[in-house]
Amino acid sequence: MLEIVPDPALAGRGVRVRLACLAARVAIGPAGPELATAIDEEIARVRADPALPPAVTATRRALKALGKDPSRYRPAAEALRRRLAQGKDLWRVSNLVDLNNLLSLRSGLSIGTYDMARLSPPLCLRQGLAGESYAGIGRGPLNLEGLPVLAHGNGPFGSPVSDSERTRVTETTKEALMVLFDFGGEPGGGEPGGGALLEEAAALAAEGLRAWCGAGEVTCWRVEG
Structure with missing residues (x-):
């Protein structure tokens, strides 16, 4: 199990976040007919x-609290919904990426899926620093x-943006x-004892x-920050 250490500075900015993490060996291919x-x-x-x-609204609120304009840096779950509202279809990439998008649409949670071979532990959850950026998927340089x-x-x-x-x-x-990523998009969602939405979404993720x-x-585990 990979450990993801949360930076307490996020909570110090008034942002409570909990993560549901799932790790598995997978067989990448086209999405089957059921998916x-x-x-x-x-x-x-x-x-x-x-x-x-509510989960999208909570993510927007968290980004604003951290000094980012959520209309410029839209949560990934919101970006998916906007694409559909514009009459566009979702990208059909692979079974795993398509599952990621399905879960995000259902829950309103922003979800990231990563190749574990490309990760270098230890991992942490923190606020992006001045000057940090990376090439976001399908969007070019992203100011972090x-x-x-x-x-x-x-x-x-x-x-949770890209x-x-x-x-x-x-x-x-x-x-x-x-x-x-769950920033408390339900009553009690960002507080200890809350998080039913996250639990349900994680169970669906494992099933998918x-x-x-x-x-x-x-392998499933939770991180709270």
Whole structure:
């Protein structure tokens, strides 16, 4: 199990975050028909009810508290929904990436999935520093200053806005780390004893990894900051 150490400075800024982390060996390939159908059904549901879910609103609130404009640095879960509202389809990439997007649409949580072979422990959750950036997936350079980021020995690699090209999942990925970011998008969600939304989303993630991504044993753990 990878340890992800949270920086207490985030809580000092009034931002409470909990992570659900899942690690598994995976078999990367195209999404099967059941996963594709589940995605199509979720797209129809979101288009019928485009209102932002509480989890997205909570993430926007956290970004604002950390000094980032959430209309410029939109949570990844919000960006997915905006794409659908604009009449565009989701990218269909692979079973694992498509599962990531399905879970994000269902829960409103921003979710990152990473190739574990490209991670260099120890890992931490902290605020991005001045001058830090990385190439975000599909968006080019991302200014990380102020954002909550996941970081390792080579610097930041993930955030609830966009993840790094450097650690993204590819067709050669054998082991993956999935991280669900919860900033309290429900009553008690950001406080000890809350987090039912995160628990439900993590359970669905583990189920999807086994059913659609060839995972056998899935290791799950929580991080609170």
